[in-house]
Amino acid sequence: MNSPACLSNPYQIGRELAPPTLLSPKQASEALSISPRKLWTMTASGEITCVRLGRSVRYSVAELHRLVSASSEGGAKCAT
Numbered sequence: 001m002n003s004p005a006c007l008s009n010p011y012q013i014g015r016e017l018a019p020p021t022l023l024s025p026k027q028a029s030e031a032l033s034i035s036p037r038k039l040w041t042m043t044a045s046g047e048i049t050c051v052r053l054g055r056s057v058r059y060s061v062a063e064l065h066r067l068v069s070a071s072s073e074g075g076a077k078c079a080t
Contacts, residue, residue, distance in 0.1 A: 021061055022051060028059035032068070 022030060029039040039059075042048045048067055051058045 019061070022058035023061060023064070025050075025057055025059065028064060054059055 020027075025036055025039055029036045029041070032039070034042075048059070051060060051062055058062050
């Protein structure tokens, strides 16, 4: 039985792609359910870090997970 090409060569670019590790500001703000303006404010204050690739700004998925984890561990209680 032959394995699919995407499994035999992990570096091959095909139809099945790994989840992105970097998100655009729009994608990151949507993932956090906040406005892009709030994301920029959090970035400027150092609350969240960004990655600059040339003139492009990207946010690490791992950093977004860290932010959510830190907020849920000791953050304010959500109103119900």
